[in-house]
Amino acid sequence: MIRGVIIINDQGKPRLIKFYDYQPIEKQHDIIRNIYTVLCNRAENVSNFVQADSTFGPDTRLVYKTFATLYFIVIFDESENELAILDLMQVFVETLDKCFSNVCELDIVFNFSKVHTILNEIILGGQVVEMSSAEVVKAVDEISWQEKNKFSHSSSNATSGWQRR
């Protein structure tokens, strides 16, 4: 099971926090601080895996990958395959890239609810829903369409937070 997905930037600022077991917000930030300390002290040419036993209990592991200024971090237990999780992160990033056409940190900052929705189409309750980024993009596009077309249902001056704003 995947325990959590975190995106932080190279300054340690959280950009996306998603835990699949409830963690109080203070704990979340402790965890992020710990992870950030570990990650920014890691050398370049080392593996992407870190033991996470101390924060998440026995046999939990953490995989991270850096994309430009961001660390993508997935925390998971022994029932997941580390190498496959690396591929999963690749799928996530590819999907973001397709949805935001050339994703950058700012896209994630300003559209965090969309990023959450994309993530929900890939991982649900700590389990992988979909590994094909084409399928995910399709699902996200359909949701976008819902946002626009059901607009009439909501009051006229509400903002969707989804587009343009």
Added chain:
Amino acid sequence: MNPFSSGTRLRDMIRAIRACKTAAEERAVVRKECAAIRAAVSDNDNDYRHRNLAKLMFIHMLGYPTHFGQMECLKLIAAPGFPEKRIGYLGLMLLLDERQEVLMLVTNSLKQDLNHTNQYIVGLALCALGNISSAEMARDLAPEVERLLQFRDPNVRKKAALCSIRIIKKVPDLAENFVNPVASLLKEKHHGVLLTAIQLCADLCIVSEEALEYFRKKCTEGLVKVLKDAVNSPYAPEYDIAGIADPFLQIRLLRILRILGHGDADASDLMNDVLAQVATKTESNKNAGNAILYECVETIMSIEDSGGLRVLAINILGRFLSNRDNNIRYVALNMLMKAISIDGQAVQRHRATILECVKDSDASIRKRALELVYLLVNETNVEPLTKELIDYLEVSDQDFKGDLTANICSIVERLSPDKLWYIDQMLKVLCEAGNYVKDDVWHALVVVITNASNLHGYTVRSLYRAIQTSVDQEAVVRVGVWCIGEYGDLLVNNIGMLDIEEPLSVTENDAVDVIELAIKRHTSDLTTRSMCLIALLKLSSRFPSCSQRIKEIVNQSKGSLLLELQQRSIEFNSIIDKHQNIRSALVERMPVLDEATYSRRRDGSLPVNVSTSDKNSLQNPNGVTKTFNAPLLDLLDLSDEPAPPNSSGGDFLQDLLGGDILSSSSHTGTTQPQKSGTDVLLDLLSTGSPPAQNGSSTADILSISQDNNSSVSALDSLSSPMPQSVHIAPTTGGSPIMDLLDGFGPNPPVPKDNGPAYPPVVAFESNSLSLTFNFSKQSGSPQTTNIEASFTNKSSDVYTDFIFQAAVPKFLQLHLEPASSNTLPGNGNGSITQKLRVTNNQHGKKSLVMRIRISYKLNNKDMLEEGQISNFPRGL
């Protein structure tokens, strides 16, 4: 309504927060926003609820409290529109805890949305339920989710399957409801649905034994076929990653097969072929392919033994180890660690590659590899592996040396084939990484060295060389200084040369140089300097010609600010100066330290005294205290009034600590030296004193003295190579134990001669036995006294197996001749006589003194009597 804040768009708020230069500014912006949102909440403002919650989620991510927004989530979820519901559900998943009461209120909305006509809204509800469902919600909503497993749209079926996992984890009783729907989902062609169905199936198998049995019987074959198709399928472009057909599906299939095959030979049989196919056909030049291979290896390792497959699997891991990708090497090492318990032989074959990984540039890989090597070492490969590791120690990173050193030491201690090898390897480690060696490791080395009497000379010479080259390694300096102090005479005289050694010419002054250098080096700490002082004191007696120089060196510490050093310096100075007569006895070689006792104490089964490292400067480190106390005891034993035969070691010690001339030296850290002194004393006594006599001592002491095994083995090992003469050669060391042992050997008869007459004395008398000594002197050698001991039995029973043993201090030499008989008749009806010859090296200065021990059998019961004889006539 506050037009300003409610009017702020989400984007503007994020900009404002990002523009903040300090945390305080950011807090101010957030506070203002939160205030506005609270106001909107209390106004029950519908228009901006959606936007406000989005803002709150952002604020939440930054770590600010947002509990006041929880009800807003519920209101948004209850709203009719998709955008509201989407944000509402997002907020629900991020802001709410499954344990909160509020969550109960959402169940109804969820139920409605699960039945919504809009499948996207159904999707939102499933996603939220799958993330935060509580047990109550799971019970309430399970029927809806179960129904959705058959929904027409595959996207909903996928989500329903994963949502079911949450449900059965929360309420395992519900598992049986899902078994049949899953069985039909497993027949799906849609990759995404199949993937999620397999995950649900795996979790069902974990929570329910019946489900596992069911799937094992009904679905194993089908799943094997799906995997076979996936491996052989030529094309499925949308799921391809790097040219491999749907790797994630293959991984999930391998995982479910692992669960089904584990512990079941039939199911395992079914999957053998396909596993072999995956293992051989999968391309390993991409991460995705390796992920499949990795999963496949894990499955092969977990299912029932299938002969060749395991070898195939471990060979895959072996290939992984030489992969350029760090991640692949890392997982391979992890997996090998698990595999070692399943098929150690197969893993051994990759030893060389694993050893290479110890030298990897990636620290986490090095660490894993080292752990693995540690598991791989056994009696047969310990020598080459240790050599490799030690060679690598020279070039390894500083921060890796600690781990590496600890592992090497542990391997060497655990598996060394002989002492010479052990000492050699440890010296190498000390030279390379002495500063990383834990105290208990070099303490153990010292214990081993004292026990290897034939290697004393070799060891001290090797250490002398080592110190020259590795003077910056504290541990090598300490062990070296200790050994030079103990065995300095062997060093300069090249005694006990081994064939492998190069001759070494060291003068007495050279040896002292080494220690002087060590004590003066500014990086030496208190422990090292104290050890240096002890070594100097010992050398002052071993090298009389250097005595004056040593005294000067010792004197230099007289003004030391460290109390311990100052005190030692002053005391030792006075010993060298004023107590010439006792110095040699005082600085005798350490008695052999009992290995068993040390290792037990190290393992923690004995109370830890001084043996463990303690940086507290008031406590004397192990080696120092022992060297110090043993001579003290010798001294005390012989200069005191005759002690009662039955007095225990503890009493001697009390005397010592009470008011002896050197007692002041023990007063720093009084308890510590006292304890260790007791130990040493008991080490000495352990061969001698029967347990009963130690009644007054502590439990700790009893446990040592009752340890007959260790003392007996010590006797065995020591008595065989010993020369039969009582003359104590320097190489054999000279503890009282050894003197005792000498008594066992048969001795050549000594011609009787007439000398000056001395009155006979009753040397020993107990209720059952009396011993009389008759003395005679050999003409021409006033130092030598011939003693005829005669034993009389005062009881009415016959004593059989009668053995008399005696021990003398260093300045005396003792020959025991065979006794006239080993049976002593009762009622004084005859006696046993035995001749002794004592040579007093300090004739005229000291009188004779002797400890005796008499053992015999009375009605087949072992009896033992002991005593000390100090009433020898003067002038012997």
